[in-house]
Amino acid sequence: MSSEVTTYHQRVAREKRALIVTAATALFLELGYDRTSLARIAERSGVSRATLFKQFPSKAALFDAIVTESWSTTDEDDPPPAGNVVDGLTAIGRRYAALLSRPQMTDLFRIVIAELPRFPELADAQFSQGKMPYFESVRSYLRAEHEAGTVRVEDVDLAATQFLGMISNYVFWPRLLVPGWAVSAERVADVVDEAVRTVVARYAATGPGVSTND
Template sequence: MTAPQRLTDRKRDAIIQAAIVEFRANGFDITSMDKIAATAGVSKRTVYNHFPSKEELFAEILNQLWTRVTAELDTSYRPELSLREQMRRMLMAKVQMIGDENFLDLARVAIAATIHSQERAQDMIARMGKREEGLTVWIRAAQADGRLKPVDPEFAAQQVQGMLKSFAFWPQISMGQPSLSPEMQTTVVESALDMFLACYQL
């Protein structure tokens, strides 16, 4: 029973990877389920068994993208540790995750497919908002502990993540720049920490 299940999972993964390749190469609208099936090396029926429509397949790619964002690390607040130490761990994990080539591939597909569809763009933004709440919760906890100023936690979280993305995500997505070196990742994170803590730490 387990072997066929593994084969099914392998086929599903092959379909998703083929869809990413095709969406990146040709865009969402031009890519057909026939082409995805051919690239995956499976029958069209197999593709439809896993994903009833191209929209469902795209939704699964978005889901994988956000799953990676969510899995960054444990963002629970630790009163016994310095704010800088806690934030450094979270921001380093974030920068490494958004700079990963597989993640960037998924993000390029998602962004390209949403540019021409307001509905898809709204769905993507809604998912992104839900997935990035870990840092917001952490900031709120640090405020409750009397260690950060009473700024809107969501605003502050978005602000610090924007600092990371301006170096480690958008140049790679929009201009094809290479991912940051580990040294540059550290520089970007430490600089973002300096600015955030100078602005909000009590």
């Protein structure tokens, strides 16, 4: 099989996967996780049942894919190198705000919240496969800055929670709960900058080689 044919089939498979994930997300929101069948998802997405089952053998696998897609980032979004805590936290904060602003992120949380009493495993999947890997990347960055001597952070879990919480509490949670809530790009930038300043004021070390751009 030629590389052109292989590339074509891979592209078609990705397109069908995207259609399936989009249809499943919409149906989970409309009907609930329990009442949504794979057959109904196949019909809504316009793919055959065989195609759907080939990619997702179960609803659980399909929900896992929704979690993964909602929290996915590019290779360029890896934690920045340690050495300048202001630049590093600003990059991380802007990426996090952009991640939370995705429509599929709001959809994911709404599904989890609605189905939590009956399907706690959905919350487990969202936490272990989505939020925690991202949270770990922020912890790793703060730990690297601590080891580089730019900050003094004894509890990286707490520091990461504080930083991300300052952003999500303004950018994400009101949008999830308040109809019509919207935050301008300029306001998001202000929120991130203020979160960075707060963390730097609390944790930045002083001395030669510390770059905080104050």
